[in-house]
Amino acid sequence: MAAGHTDAAIAAQLDLSVRTIAYTLSALMERFEVSNRFQLGLRLGAEAPQQTPIEDPAEEEPDET
Numbered sequence: 001m002a003a004g005h006t007d008a009a010i011a012a013q014l015d016l017s018v019r020t021i022a023y024t025l026s027a028l029m030e031r032f033e034v035s036n037r038f039q040l041g042l043r044l045g046a047e048a049p050q051q052t053p054i055e056d057p058a059e060e061e062p063d064e065t
Contacts, residue, residue, distance in 0.1 A: 005013070007021045014021075025037065032043045 007018050007025070010016075011018045011021045025040070028044075029035065029037075029040050032040060032047075034040050034043055
């Protein structure tokens with residue numbers, strides 16, 4: 001959804017029916033009290049826990065002591 005895919009494209013990728021995708025999106029929009037997919041995306045992004053980037057240990061400078 002975040003990539004702007006249609007219900008049909010999402011359904012094909014997840015091997016679900018288009019009606020299942022439409023129903024799920026409708027239920028989510030009702031739950032989050034929004035009226036369109038754009039607002040739903042904003043709300044889901046705001047509700048998502050913030051993830052801290054995982055640092056690559058290989059990028060750390062070696063301790064030279």
